[in-house]
Amino acid sequence: xxxxxxxxxxxxxxxxxxxxxxxxxxxxxxxxxxxxxxxxxxxxxxxxxxxxxxxxxxxxxxxxxxxxxxxxxxxxxxxxxxxxxxxxxxxxxxxxxxxxxxxxxxxxxxxxxxxxxxxxxxxxxxxxxxxxxxxxxxxxxxxxxxxxxxxxxxxxxxxxxxxxxxxxxxxxxxxxxxxxxxxxxxxxxxxxxxxxxxxxxxxxxxxxxxxxxxxxxxxxxxxxxxxxxxxxxxxxxxxxxxxxxxxxxxxxxxxxxxxxxxxxxxxxxxxxxxxxxxxxxxxxxxxxxxxxxxxxxxxxxxxxxxxxxxxxxxxxxxxxxxxxxxxxxxxxxxxxxxxxxxxxxxxxxxxxxxxxxxxxxxxxxxxxxxxxxxxxxxxxxxxxxxxxxxxxxxxxxxxxxxxxxxxxx
DNA sequence: TCTGGGGTCCTAGGACCC
DNA sequence: TCTGGGGTCCTAGGACCC
Numbered sequence: 355x356x357x358x359x360x361x362x363x364x365x366x367x368x369x370x371x372x373x374x375x376x377x378x379x380x381x382x383x384x385x386x387x388x389x390x391x392x393x394x395x396x397x398x399x400x401x402x403x404x405x406x407x408x409x410x411x412x413x414x415x416x417x418x419x420x421x422x423x424x425x426x427x428x429x430x431x432x433x434x435x436x437x438x439x440x441x442x443x444x445x446x447x448x449x450x451x452x453x454x455x456x457x458x459x460x461x462x463x464x465x466x467x468x469x470x471x472x473x474x475x476x477x478x479x480x481x482x483x484x485x486x487x488x489x490x491x492x493x494x495x496x497x498x499x500x501x502x503x504x505x506x507x508x509x510x511x512x513x514x515x516x517x518x519x520x521x522x523x524x525x526x527x528x529x530x531x532x533x534x535x536x537x538x539x540x541x542x543x544x545x546x547x548x549x550x551x552x553x554x555x556x557x558x559x560x561x562x563x564x565x566x567x568x569x570x571x572x573x574x575x576x577x578x579x580x581x582x583x584x585x586x587x588x589x590x591x592x593x594x595x596x597x598x599x600x601x602x603x604x605x606x607x608x609x610x611x612x613x614x615x616x617x618x619x620x621x622x623x624x625x626x627x628x629x630x631x632x633x634x635x636x637x638x639x640x641x642x643x644x645x646x647x648x649x650x651x652x653x654x655x656x657x658x659x660x661x662x663x664x665x666x667x668x669x670x671x672x673x674x675x676x677x678x679x680x681x682x683x684x685x686x687x688x689x690x691x692x693x694x695x696x697x698x699x700x701x702x703x704x705x706x707x708x709x710x711x712x713x714x715x716x717x718x719x720x721x722x723x724x725x726x727x728x729x730x731x732x733x734x735x736x737x738x739x740x741x742x743x744x745x746x747x748x749x750x751x752x753x754x755x756x757x758x759x760x761x762x763x
Numbered sequence: 764t765c766t767g768g769g770g771t772c773c774t775a776g777g778a779c780c781c
Numbered sequence: 782t783c784t785g786g787g788g789t790c791c792t793a794g795g796a797c798c799c
Contacts, residue, residue: 369799392767407799412764453770453799535772537797570773571796594771601767636791646766652792693766 359517360462360471361587363493363501364478366438367510369455370395373434374424376487385421387414394426398510437486445478450587458498460587472515479513497583500525503532521581526553533578540567540575555579592702596630598623599640599696607692609677609684613670619697620669624662627699633658635701637665639672644691651675658703669697 366372370388375381375397385400387393393414396405403418415421435454442449445468448460461474468474475492482490489511493504496518503525504514516524529551530536530544543566549555555563556579564572577583598619607615616639627634638652651672659665673695679686 389767394767408767410764410766414764416764456799535797539796568774597769599768638793642766648794650793654791696768698770 359495359515360460360465361495361498361501362459362461362471362475362478363498363505364442364457364459365491365505366455367489367491368395368397370426370431371397372488373431381422385418387421387423388426390423390425434486434488438482438488441478441482441485445474448587448589450589450591458501458587475513475515496521497581498585498587499534499578499583500581502534503528506532525581526551526556528552530555533575535571535575540571543567552579594702595698595700596623596627596702597696597698599694601694602692609687612677612687612692612695613673616669616673616695616697617666620666621662623697623699624660624665627660631705632702633660633705634699635703636699637668637672638698638700639669639676640696640698641676641692642694644693646693649676660705665699
């Protein structure tokens with residue numbers, strides 16, 4: 355946490371809809387909805403009628419009958435996102451992406467060269483508009499959390515700088531829902547207890563909140579309400595999981611159709627995994643029945659892998675535990691139905707780290723060689739890698755060497 | 764009008780080890 | 782044989798975010 359407000363949260367306004375308006379002049383100043391079945395994004399003109407993202411398409415058209423509905427163009431959005439992040443990196447190397455249209459920037463090291471954080475934020479906004487043609491809102495504050503709240507308040511196409519002496523006056527009158535981590539469930543609990551604003555939350559007792567929300571969430575939200583958020587902007591984060599899912603219609607699926615669907619998804623994600631040069635430790639199959647109740651089954655592999663064959667076979671096994679009931683193959687599927695099937699790979703590591711661990715047997719077991727390898731790993735991947743390496747060293751057994759663990763990326 | 768697709772983080776119980 | 786604490790890993794589920 356810095357002493358001055360030098361963390362920026364930059365957030366593109368109605369990203370997909372803005373790209374459509376940028377590329378097609380006829381859509382400008384008109385209500386635009388991206389996505390037909392479900393609203394992926396809505397322009398501000400459509401939002402004025404109550405249209406929200408994730409809303410059902412039919413409901414959105416009822417609220418705003420004259421809206422123009424366009425199909426999504428994901429590749430175009432991806433290019434626009436890449437271009438915006440290039441602009442971010444022109445201002446500072448400390449960029450932490452949150453999503454394709456959102457990032458934190460720490461500009462504390464750039465002020466000598468580029469001016470005050472407020473000046474940098476203003477320049478960032480005009481540069482993104484000039485280079486990519488999109489409006490971006492920016493919040494500037496001492497903490498990540500407050501910068502994010504500020505950018506949300508600055509929308510559309512604005513910026514807010516929260517100076518340290520104005521934090522409380524800015525934050526406390528806002529509704530609790532602006533806090534990161536307060537969704538419908540938590541919001542209802544808090545309001546039942548008379549907590550409506552961030553100021554109410556800050557005034558509540560810690561023990562009371564922890565009793566209501568659980569120990570972690572209680573402590574976390576109380577800290578945010580007091581603007582205590584020590585998390586630094588981290589530009590080294592990597593994805594922790596990778597997955598794909600597919601919603602299925604009303605039609606009843608057979609066991610075989612479901613398997614085909616899932617194995618297709620597994621192949622697709624395994625290919626993405628290999629392209630990213632990563633391996634997974636845990637395979638999870640997600641399932642939603644006809645009543646939209648969710649279930650999942652997961653399995654941790656003996657060793658990390660990105661092999662399509664192993665991952666699809668594991669997915670297949672897990673699926674069968676979900677669909678096969680006591681009355682024979684697929685009998686449970688017949689009873690509960692299926693409206694969504696998905697797969698997630700988690701516990702991701704670097705593919706090259708596994709290969710490094712596999713070098714062990716060839717190098718023998720002499721202490722010097724092990725020490726050298728530990729040093730090598732420490733230099734490349736830091737303390738977490740050392741912890742894994744010392745485990746291997748302590749046991750000195752072939753059974754551990756044969757089961758390398760993916761080092762965290 | 765019954766509900767997309769991509770993620771993150773946390774909890775709680777059980778197995779297992781020291 | 783019974784008892785206990787501390788720690789890690791795994792699994793299933795839930796809340797939340799864009």
